[in-house]
């Protein structure tokens with residue numbers, strides 16, 4: 001459960017369960033404030049600190065942190081949206097215990113401070129910021145002052161990462177117990193700065209009843225499910241992945257995916273190419289094997305070899321009838337399929353046919369495990385799920401979850417904040433990677449890395465989450481200037497970090 005991300009509602013439930021088990025809420029607030037005060041000391045040097053306090057418990061944290069900073073001898077000034085008398089519960093207790101002056105938010109001038117601590121709104125943000133709160137946030141953002149956000153930058157939805165009205169651009173954020181989806185989803189992630197998760201004494205046991213369904217994609221989520229070579233293993237134990245190549249003038253994408261599948265850990269990888277492309281592909285492959293495969297009839301013959309357990313279709317393939325026929329043949333044979341790029345576009349006029357084939361294939365698999373992994377970027381997603389993409393107010397998490405349920409597939413909705421969702425409602429958000437991934441062909445590499453995890457027998461959701469995370473880690477390991485070809489070569493470093 002280390003990978004769990006909690007929605008504001010789930011965090012509220014964790015809070016209530018902890019209080020019901022005997023820890024007073026004010027104690028949780030004091031521990032939260034201690035973590036905030038420690039971060040504030042670190043960020044402010046010796047300079048003066050402004051604390052902005054909102055009307056709820058986020059404001060209570062600000063009052064409690066102000067008290068700690070003041071008693072540590074720091075110059076602090078507190079600015080409130082609502083006077084002390086207007087506060088309730090733990091926030092009122094914390095405000096009562098603060099013996100310094102409190103000024104109105106309208107008198108807050110960020111230029112007077114080395115650090116602003118934002119305690120306006122956290123988990124309880126319920127509507128767009130406006131009026132005095134919005135004006136104070138805009139003033140802080142316009143000034144060259146460091147900002148530390150308590151729990152979430154005010155204005156960022158913890159559930160979706162959306163900006164409601166306006167939002168604090170923080171240099172650092174201290175949150176409590178577990179991160180929230182809004183810390184990892186854009187634009188929220190870009191507003192958080194460096195995120196610290198403070199232990200405030202909430203026990204992990206509360207997660208047993210909360211049963212979170214959203215996770216960060218990372219080793220804590222998939223490590224137990226990821227397959228690594230057994231000591232006395234055979235290459236066939238690690239699966240045989242097939243990547244379909246497009247026509248002679250369009251083979252690069254398939255080669256990228258195939259190399260990535262091999263480096264990603266598949267025991268064997270074969271490119272299936274049309275006769276016209278075989279010589280072109282052959283000239284550029286070594287460990288990756290090659291076979292001719294011209295049409296669906298030939299593919300069905302090849303599918304008789306049940307060691308071919310995973311297929312990648314889409315990169316450079318062409319988005320016509322052939323793509324649809326091949327995808328249906330693979331799913332019809334009960335094999336797992338990573339459908340990317342042209343393979344996704346090919347179904348834009350009849351997505352239902354794809355979803356029906358995916359559903360049928362999943363029903364034939366142990367536990368109804370999804371056979372299909374879809375890896376769309378936002379444009380491809382819109383082609384398959386136009387109604388979802390057009391619906392207002394859906395977060396990237398909502399989009400991927402609804403698409404996965406409809407398609408009976410694991411959906412990997414790509415971008416800086418790639419979301420991986422399964423039909424059973426689980427979802428993961430990835431935070432690895434760099435902006436250098438925004439370059440041609442990196443999506444083809446991702447399809448290959450995901451296929452490699454599937455080939456080795458990792459369950460589809462974990463395989464997709466692991467593949468996305470590794471892809472990002474490979475980009476981090478290479479650093480600036482990467483092109484798609486550089487990613488597969490970095491995978492040994494990623495495995496070294498994972499497997500020791």
Ligand SMILES: NC(=O)C1=CN([C@@H]2O[C@H](COP(=O)(O)OP(=O)(O)OC[C@H]3O[C@@H](n4cnc5c(N)ncnc54)[C@H](OP(=O)(O)O)[C@@H]3O)[C@@H](O)[C@H]2O)[C@@H](O)CC1
Nearest residue numbers: 015029032055056057058121122123124125126127128151
């Ligand atoms: N969970 C835990 O374990 C712990 C939680 N802790 C802390 O508690 C925080 C959550 O506290 P919270 O629930 O009181 O919510 P919070 O973010 O202060 O805001 C709610 C208030 O804002 C108001 N309001 C909302 N939107 C508004 C807007 N746009 N413009 C104006 N007003 C608006 C809303 O008013 P209403 O909607 O009722 O009219 C209500 O009065 C959490 O982020 C963390 O910092 C810690 O102490 C440690 C333990």
Ligand SMILES: Nc1ncnc2c1ncn2[C@@H]1O[C@H](COP(=O)(O)OP(=O)(O)O)[C@@H](O)[C@H]1O
Nearest residue numbers: 377414415416434435437438440441442443444
């Ligand atoms: N700014 C970014 N930060 C991190 N990752 C990114 C960014 N932009 C794109 N990516 C990642 O790069 C890959 C691009 O895939 P895709 O759009 O399919 O490109 P292509 O079709 O050229 O291969 C995806 O894995 C995506 O998540």
Ligand SMILES: [K+]
Nearest residue numbers: 118121152154
């Ligand atoms: K805040």
